[in-house]
Amino acid sequence: MAKLLFDLGKNGRKGYTLPPMQVAPKPVETLIPSKYIRKTPARLPEVSENDVMRHYFSLSTLNHHVDKGFYPLGSCTMKYNPKINETLARIPELKNLHPLQPAATSQAALKLMYELAGYLSEISGMADVSLQPAAGAHGELTGLKMIRAYHVSQGNPRSEVIIPDSAHGTNPASVTLTGYKSVQIQSNEKGLVDVENLKSKLSDQTAALMITNPNTLGLFETQLQEIIKLVHDAGALVYMDGANLNALLGIVRPGDIGFDVLHINLHKTFSTPHGGGGPGAGPVGVGKKLVNFLPVPRIEKDNSGYCLRDDFPDSIGKISSYYGNFGVMVRAYVYIRMLGEAGLRRVSENAIINANYLMKKLEPFFMLPHSGPAMHEFVLSGKWQRDRGVKTLDIAKRLLDYGFHAPTVYFPLIVKEAIMIEPTETESKETLDRFAEAMIEIAHDVENRPEVVLNAPTTTVVSRLDEVKAVKEPNIKYNFDRLDRM
DSSP states (O other): OHHHHHHHHHHSSTTOOOOOOOOOOOOGGGTSOGGGSOSSOOOOOOOOHHHHHHHHHHHHTTSOOTTTSOOOBTTTOOOOOOHHHHHHHTOHHHHTOOTTOOGGGOHHHHHHHHHHHHHHHHHHTOSEEEOOOSSHHHHHHHHHHHHHHHHHHTTOOOOEEEEETTOOTHHHHHHHHTTOEEEEEOBOTTSSBOHHHHHHHOOTTEEEEEEESSOTTSOOOTTHHHHHHHHHHTTOEEEEEETTGGGTTTTOOHHHHTOSEEEEOHHHHTOOOOOTTOOOOOOEEEOGGGGGGSOSSEEEEETTEEEEEOOOTTOOOOOSSSSSOHHHHHHHHHHHHHHHHHHHHHHHHHHHHHHHHHHHHHTTTSBOSSOSOOSSOEEEEOHHHHTTTOOHHHHHHHHHTTTOOOOEESOSTTSTTEEEEOOOTTSOHHHHHHHHHHHHHHHHHHHHOHHHHHTOOOSSSSOOOOHHHHHHSOOOOOOHHHHHTO
16 A cells, blocks of 8 residues: 555655554553543544535535525625635645745745736826735725824825715724724715715814725715815825725726725725625825835845845735735736726626616515615615614515525615615626515515514524624534534
């Protein structure tokens, strides 16, 4: 057997041979004091490989993920992740690179990152891009630190950042972490930034306006040019939260509009894995006046190839241990190269079509607080259903019985009983129709048999929980008996 294994290793793929035979280990009795060694064998169950596989596979089927079913989580852009991205990210020559490997032996990786930054710069219209931030919120922090460094360099440090009331929750958190005070402005009756309210909040202490476009209602800010001019005239900068960039690819470039900073969520717009705690990536693009403040090291190209440079005296310094989450970058790079310019535009066009198609199908059955064409997502309200005693949370739980992950609920905060739906471009019309049918059935049940919705879910492994009791009396014991009966 040993001879066979040796031959297989020797004649297999180049470079993959078994290591030489090691010296037999010493008996365990010589390494551990005798009083700690069992006198009788442990009573361990004999489990076949087949049973083990079925056990873990049954657990995996309890998870909901984008490969299993529709995931219309508003603002999160839960699009399908092409498997070719995963395959190429696992190439040993890329996967096994060490972060401290010298640039001379990392040229392929450096070239990939250099080109990816160039693609993102071209797509966004920004002058330059740093790939270092490890998540969207990390990108926000990085962008705000550059804004602070810019104002300090101008001899005019400022203390406030203006944020709309419809903003993502990470925006005010990042503002606070950077040492600024968060100043809120209102949305108008159309769900857009109230320009007059913005004017009243601008001052010589305003460092930046932080705005999402399209906003969290899925609406394009129609007065952006006026807004940006007002902010710039006040000596401040304009930051764009790029969470909703999936609506703009190949159609609008934020840099062309006048944004100074933009973070890009690779796990949203560019189809890298989303959720599970990471890894993520939130590259930050900047306009010309902020290029000198980008994090280091920066990837540069010269006659000898690609290198990492950190000799930029105005830089905000390192914001990652090394250069960021490289495997995520590989996936995004593959996605962009496969689609090309025309394909990226088609992504956004299809995302917009899908969102508006679904919105029109559901509009008669749920309140639509802000009418007009949506971009890549839209927000309904469950107010009509709440008036009949059924909350948006109940609707979300009932959707589980149909095999769908619920949309984002109760956000944005400016819409009561909010239901935020983003279908993305990777869902078929048939999937959208099935989802619409489920939502419409739920709306009918609210009117005719509300108890069905109030008691949902009923088809899932775990039925409706007593949420108040779960908070007050948490029980974290795992129910193995129930698992065995599955």
